[in-house]
Amino acid sequence: MEIKEFNLKSLREIPIFFACDEGFVKYTMVSIKSIMENASRDRRYHIYILHMGILAATQSRVTAMADADFDIDFVDVTEKMNSIAGKLPIRDYYSNTTYFRLFIPDMFPQYRKALYIDSDTIVVGDISQMYDHRLGRLYAGVCPDRVVAQNEILGEYVEKVLGVKREKYFNAGVMLINCSQFRENHLLDEFLELLHVYLFVVAQDQDYLNILCKDQVLYMEPKWNAQVFGELACPVEEVGLLHFNMAAKPWHYKDCRLAEYFWKYAKYTSSYGEIKEGLESYTDEQRYVDSVSGEKLVALAVSEINREDNYLRQVTNAHRSEEKLELLKHIEELEKEGRFAEDAQVNPPAPPLLPEDINYLSRSLKSKTQTKYAFKLVRWFVNLLIKKKQLIIKEYKGVENLEKVADGAVITCNHFNAFDSFAITLAFEQGKLKKKKLYRVIREGNYTGFPGFYGFLMRHCNTLPLSSNFKTMEKFITAVDRVLQKKQFVLVYPEQGMWWNYRKPRPLQKGAFTFAARNNKPVLPVFITMSDSDVIDADGFYVQEYTVHFCEPIYPDPSKKQAVNAKEMLDKNYEAWKAVYEETYKKKLTYTCDEQAASNE
The missing domain is CATH 3.40.1130 (Glycerol-3-phosphate (1)-acyltransferase)
Structure with missing residues (x-):
């Protein structure tokens, strides 16, 4: 009877992916703990942590958290990185581990869909409910990025550089990935090609994903990515997942909003002491760097908006038809000469309409x-x-x-x-x-x-x-x-x-x-x-x-x-x-x- 129940759970397995390095894995542990505490035990879960070189001792501390319903494995992506190295325009591009999410569909062909979650999250709802969203042929389930929606310059950036409406620009820190569609439409290859076209410097991987998935995403309920930096997208009592995005880190700031949700689960991990020590030792200099990081981000956005060859200008200029460009030029000439009643386009000759041709x-x-x-x-x-x-x-x-x-x-x-x-x-x-x-x-x-x-x-x-x-x-x-x-x-x-x-x-x-x-x-x-x-x-x-x-x-x-x-x-x-x-x-x-x-x- 127990074997039959286990097999049924295996058929309903939910894959969950994180990506981090040695320094960040302690926060990943807290996020995992919150998932385990709130997930439905009618399902089985497999947590994968993508990395390049996390120490074996650290891995052992994390995998020790596994239980009857949760498997936890580390997957080194170094080999995958080496296999595509020749396709990369620059060598140090993947120092940011968040790019690893793009490998998930190809590296795990057994999965039709999978969850990717940033490590700076606390899941207070049943994660199986987020996983169960139906995607059809859409690329991903996502939530809008609240920072972009609330900041005028960042909103202008995504519209004038990426060509994405600010209210449609999504936060890629929490994604329900349609692995089947990623594979079928070769999105990893598209990403590698896009790297050669343009290097995004503001939100980096998130910008690429918004371009690749444009108009092909399901917007999930905002409770599944309630971003703490800025105004919450829903009442806190309705939140399913808290995202301590940007500089809003409870392990750096004692007065961080909603920090109690983080510490509730942190204290049950083997990294609790280390995390508390990090909070106490975080310096004023580091806090200053945090305070200006947002200003630097906005400055980068302004620079990209003003670039004559920014991404959107390159794309639109490359595809604009000569016929339409000539038409616009002709309209400018007509306005300059005050010939407002004339047709801007040359209409082909047509036979005159005679009285016998029409009965109004x-x-x-x-x-x-x-x-x-x-x-x-x-x-x-x-x-x-x-x-x-x-x-x-x-x-x-x-x-x-x-x-x-x-x-x-x-x-x-x-x-x-x-x-x-x-x-x-x-x-x-x-x-x-x-x-x-x-x-x-x-x-x-x-x-x-x-x-x-x-x-x-x-x-x-x-x-x-x-x-x-x-x-x-x-x-x-x-x-x-x-x-x-x-x-x-x-x-x-x-x-x-x-x-x-x-x-x-x-x-x-x-x-x-x-x-x-x-x-x-x-x-x-x-x-x-x-x-x-x-x-x-x-x-x-x-x-x-x-x-x-x-x-x-x-x-x-x-x-x-x-x-x-x-x-x-x-x-x-x-x-x-x-x-x-x-x-x-x-x-x-x-x-x-x-x-x-x-x-x-």
Whole structure:
């Protein structure tokens, strides 16, 4: 009966890894003791300590802690180090034992997943609960790094040097490693290759792991890595694992926060006397070094941020397409020359839209069926863009302003991306006006020149195409008037041409405002602001996160003439956009053409 129970436990074995040197192993013992005291005894545990040269006598003291449910073994990684020495760009790189965690999946092929834990930890919960998180095909289970989240400069560092959002940057001192995925995706080889590309000097191995595992991690409950340095991520009574990170070491400081949890277990280890002696002998000089270590870390981060060839700049510059770089250069030239209404991209020639080619607002059964099908395709397509992070909507602001114009309006928006109208469509469908229809004014070539999938959407998703043909434009004007009179909505881009990822509002053309004035309808200005996400697109540029600002509606004055109303609404629309721009980006709106004109006077 006992043998059967033992075999069952063996099948449910939990591997736990530490990495340390001779000087640190005494603290590893305390962490191990805390694990043993709080772990479920329904499981079996195998603790491995990776090292290079820990003395045999020291090893014996640690392995003596083993019991019926816990095996403890030391594994010398010197041979593994020698086997990859030729792949390393520098010889002394692995003096930091925390890098040893990268060897675990390859050195222990019998394990599907494993826990890695830094030695400066105390586990007060049942560690089997952390191990039992399901990872699927994700690389690891982790918790965000609280120091980075709370320090502005370190947060800026991980975003501008690593390309990782500060709230997603994880602390690698506690990891549930998906060994199968590490092996299958050759992450150790990727790490060795990355060493040749860039030497990270701030958080070193943690930075590499964040890059290698980006967007492929499970964020576990913060209680499994409650970092003592800084603000705890959860109430102390909920903590499962305390991490005495940075300089917050209870064996160096008598007043270290939550030190009682460390000493509770330290006193039951054979190293207790040695640890207490270390506390008493820790010098003021050593404490001073600790006090400035954080400042040095921040200084290193600032230096990396300001490097012209930092990692992220190297990566993005290497992959940025020449076509997009030329486009940005052309946009700069257009702004410098004040040619704001021109298209920045050269559109291929497309046939003109003739009166007989279109029946605006057709209500035939065929037309209604095609429109219904087209909108199903749009919803599928938008969901796909969001899933692939090609469309990222961070926030909607002022949506209540959309609800103020329930009887229809001309919606204006800045135009910088082929998908920007989807951001407005999503807000429109989610609000109280979801039963209303939103029509989009599009350029002629989008209607006549697009083949296949995109062409079908352009022709059947409530689009109102412009035309270079006078007779067709008469039909277009009638259609827009009819939409507004039926208390529906028309989306217009009054800047005209699309300027890719251009953040400034451009001078507006009068067409949208003339429609609003003639039909006695309000204008609802929408301005979309952008910020870099942590996703890089196929052209090597950041995918932008959009914040959609719905401004206060602008109403025509019935006592004024149409032309006067149109001009006044245009001016107010521009001022609303300008206000959003200056408030969001914290800078005054200026154009290079104005600056150049001023310098020539």
